[in-house]
Amino acid sequence: xxxxxxxxxxxxxxxxxxxxxxxxxxxxxxxxxxxxxxxxxxxxxxxxxxxxxxxxxxxxxxxxxxxxxxxxxxxxxxxxxxxxxxxxxxxxxxxxxxxxxxxxxxxxxxxxxxxxxxxxxxxxxxxxxxxxxxxxxxxxxxxxxxxxxxxxxxxxxxxxxxxxxxxxxxxxxxxxxxxxxxxxxxxxxxxxxxxxxxxxxxxxxxxxxxxxxxxxxxxxxxxxxxxxxxxxxxxxxxxxxxxxxxxxxxxxxxxxxxxxxxxxxxxxxxxxxxxxxxxxxxxxxxxxxxxxxxxxxxxxxxxxxxxxxxxxxxxxxxxxxxxxxxxxxxxxxxxxxxxxxxxxxxxxxxxxxxxxxxxxxxxxxxxxxxxxxxxxxxxxxxxxx
Amino acid sequence: xxxxxxxxxxxxxxxxxxxxxxxxxxxxxxxxxxxxxxxxxxxxxxxxxxxxxxxxxxxxxxxxxxxxxxxxxxxxxxxxxxxxxxxxxxxxxxxxxxxxxxxxxxxxxxxxxxxxxxxxxxxxxxxxxxxxxxxxxxxxxxxxxxxxxxxxxxxxxxxxxxxxxxxxxxxxxxxxxxxxxxxxxxxxxxxxxxxxxxxxxxxxxxxxxxxxxxxxxxxxxxxxxxxxxxxxxxxxxxxxxxxxxxxxxxxxxxxxxxxxxxxxxxxxxxxxxxxxxxxxxxxx
Numbered sequence: 001x002x003x004x005x006x007x008x009x010x011x012x013x014x015x016x017x018x019x020x021x022x023x024x025x026x027x028x029x030x031x032x033x034x035x036x037x038x039x040x041x042x043x044x045x046x047x048x049x050x051x052x053x054x055x056x057x058x059x060x061x062x063x064x065x066x067x068x069x070x071x072x073x074x075x076x077x078x079x080x081x082x083x084x085x086x087x088x089x090x091x092x093x094x095x096x097x098x099x100x101x102x103x104x105x106x107x108x109x110x111x112x113x114x115x116x117x118x119x120x121x122x123x124x125x126x127x128x129x130x131x132x133x134x135x136x137x138x139x140x141x142x143x144x145x146x147x148x149x150x151x152x153x154x155x156x157x158x159x160x161x162x163x164x165x166x167x168x169x170x171x172x173x174x175x176x177x178x179x180x181x182x183x184x185x186x187x188x189x190x191x192x193x194x195x196x197x198x199x200x201x202x203x204x205x206x207x208x209x210x211x212x213x214x215x216x217x218x219x220x221x222x223x224x225x226x227x228x229x230x231x232x233x234x235x236x237x238x239x240x241x242x243x244x245x246x247x248x249x250x251x252x253x254x255x256x257x258x259x260x261x262x263x264x265x266x267x268x269x270x271x272x273x274x275x276x277x278x279x280x281x282x283x284x285x286x287x288x289x290x291x292x293x294x295x296x297x298x299x300x301x302x303x304x305x306x307x308x309x310x311x312x313x314x315x316x317x318x319x320x321x322x323x324x325x326x327x328x329x330x331x332x333x334x335x336x337x338x339x340x341x342x343x344x345x346x347x348x349x350x351x352x353x354x355x356x357x358x359x360x361x362x363x364x365x366x367x368x369x370x371x372x373x374x375x376x377x378x379x380x381x382x383x384x385x
Numbered sequence: 386x387x388x389x390x391x392x393x394x395x396x397x398x399x400x401x402x403x404x405x406x407x408x409x410x411x412x413x414x415x416x417x418x419x420x421x422x423x424x425x426x427x428x429x430x431x432x433x434x435x436x437x438x439x440x441x442x443x444x445x446x447x448x449x450x451x452x453x454x455x456x457x458x459x460x461x462x463x464x465x466x467x468x469x470x471x472x473x474x475x476x477x478x479x480x481x482x483x484x485x486x487x488x489x490x491x492x493x494x495x496x497x498x499x500x501x502x503x504x505x506x507x508x509x510x511x512x513x514x515x516x517x518x519x520x521x522x523x524x525x526x527x528x529x530x531x532x533x534x535x536x537x538x539x540x541x542x543x544x545x546x547x548x549x550x551x552x553x554x555x556x557x558x559x560x561x562x563x564x565x566x567x568x569x570x571x572x573x574x575x576x577x578x579x580x581x582x583x584x585x586x587x588x589x590x591x592x593x594x595x596x597x598x599x600x601x602x603x604x605x606x607x608x609x610x611x612x613x614x615x616x617x618x619x620x621x622x623x624x625x626x627x628x629x630x631x632x633x634x635x636x637x638x639x640x641x642x643x644x645x646x647x648x649x650x651x652x653x654x655x656x657x658x659x660x661x662x663x664x665x666x667x668x669x
Binding site: 124162311323338350 | 485630
């Protein structure tokens with residue numbers, strides 16, 4: 001639905017409070033931005049190179065950023081190279097989205113205690129939340145964040161764990177200028193430029209950043225940094241980079257609602273074919289910024305009178321996911337892959353009003369056998385009008 | 386405590402301590418626990434509808450989704466009929482009066498009684514553990530004058546699987562109440578039909594005005610629905626209770642999805658037209 005947007009200057013983007021207009025942040029001033037975020041009491045999380053990949057980690061200053069690094073991605077492949085560029089954000093996403101910062105991979109929901117008479121008491125375990133500023137969030141991950149907001153914070157049933165972390169998060173987005181070969185956010189309408197859901201968004205140029213604010217907190221941060229207005233040339237250059245990034249994307253998903261088309265093909269032979277390649281390892285789920293399944297588990301402690309109730313990320317590729325008192329709803333890889341893909345691209349529309357795919361391409365890069373969901377969809381829809 | 390109290394007015398995110406007041410052994414491996422919430426305020430505020438379920442927790446072991454079989458007019462005593470099958474239910478089977486459990490709930494959509502009241506009601510259940518309909522049958526029988534005919538059709542695999550034989554015999558004695566039994570495998574003195582539960586439909590006076598409540602294996606429900614629609618029952622008059630893996634109880638953990646539906650939140654009782662597209666789709 002967002003596909004086909006014309007490229008606009010940042011000042012024309014809808015839904016963003018741009019007053020008083022884009023500013024310019026010199027590269028040398030990035031440290032001052034990080035200091036300002038820390039001055040607000042936030043821990044700053046930013047991209048850094050860890051184990052040969054970009055990861056979001058606590059950073060002290062701009063030196064931790066992956067200056068000069070590029071990441072090559074292809075189905076089943078992720079490889080980092082260092083070049084001579086001064087740019088700190090000239091890479092597409094690594095395996096980790098914002099997801100683990102808000103939806104913890106493993107956390108305690110409550111503790112229970114049993115007293116001498118056998119009576120139970122339950123105590124909620126809420127996360128000890130510190131204000132967190134994320135530097136370098138990508139458009140795809142912001143779109144995923146909006147989907148998780150809808151899932152974890154519906155008005156009638158707010159998840160207190162997610163909500164507490166969410167309220168304490170300040171987001172500095174970075175427009176994506178170097179999409180990977182696996183990226184297709186332009187086709188899902190979610191990128192490559194950050195459109196909503198940020199406090200500040202930056203567009204990287206060689207000499208620094210065109211900065212726009214997306215919230216009052218973001219605007220206040222600009223005021224504190226005394227940033228000069230960005231020049232028309234800088235704004236133009238940033239828009240051109242976004243446009244180039246958009247055009248460089250080779251993969252795509254059909255932008256229309258695939259609900260009817262995919263649910264009409266639940267018995268398509270392609271599901272059998274992909275099941276011969278899929279290892280059901282769940283890597284795609286782990287790196288997907290929108291996958292939200294979790295399992296719950298009770299952990300008894302060594303003291304027999306205390307126990308803890310945990311929730312941890314789960315995957316619809318596991319046998320336990322579809323287990324139901326002695327029967328198995330999804331007994332084979334075919335039905336598990338189909339569940340994953342049809343939930344993401346079809347039934348998600350009914351649940352949350354849009355597709356559950358934001359075009360980040362992680363499931364393609366991090367699939368050990370290089371299954372490409374855009375290719376799978378194309379094969380499934382081959383006979384479609 | 387404050388944050389959870391604010392987000393969780395209904396005891397959904399945090400279990401409520403409760404105590405087993407009564408235990409009834411219904412059949413080998415099948416038992417009923419009647420539990421009461423320990424906290425007087427929680428006890429006073431707790432309300433449920435027939436067809437809803439609780440997450441019943443065993444200390445140090447885990448939780449399991451169990452439908453509520455007791456009468457919603459007496460929400461202070463919560464009845465659960467359980468079959469000892471897995472880790473948690475086998476542990477719950479050890480409980481005796483005075484033992485403690487955790488209760489989260491109630492969750493989900495129950496039987497839409499407002500759409501059933503005043504009508505002739507057909508209840509079709511198959512297999513063991515069809516407790517979701519026991520609660521609503523009792524509900525109707527306790528308010529007999531508010532409903533028309535009540536026809537209960539119960540199928541089991543083996544004749545000896547039938548629990549509550551006396552209860553069925555008693556129901557049969559009540560006015561405008563019929564009970565039909567079927568077992569795939571019969572036994573000496575089996576009072577019912579030997580064969581599929583849906584084979585009984587030819588012998589029952591099924592009228593198009595009936596409200597139908599279904600619970601049991603999906604293949605049984607699909608067969609029943611096909612026959613009921615052929616007999617002129619309206620699709621929107623058919624309600625069915627679905628079952629899936631449930632862990633959180635309120636549409637977060639993702640296990641119970643059938644297509645776009647979160648069974649724990651949008652169900653477990655669905656109007657047939659709402660779930661028709663996904664019913665019987667293997668793998669969902």
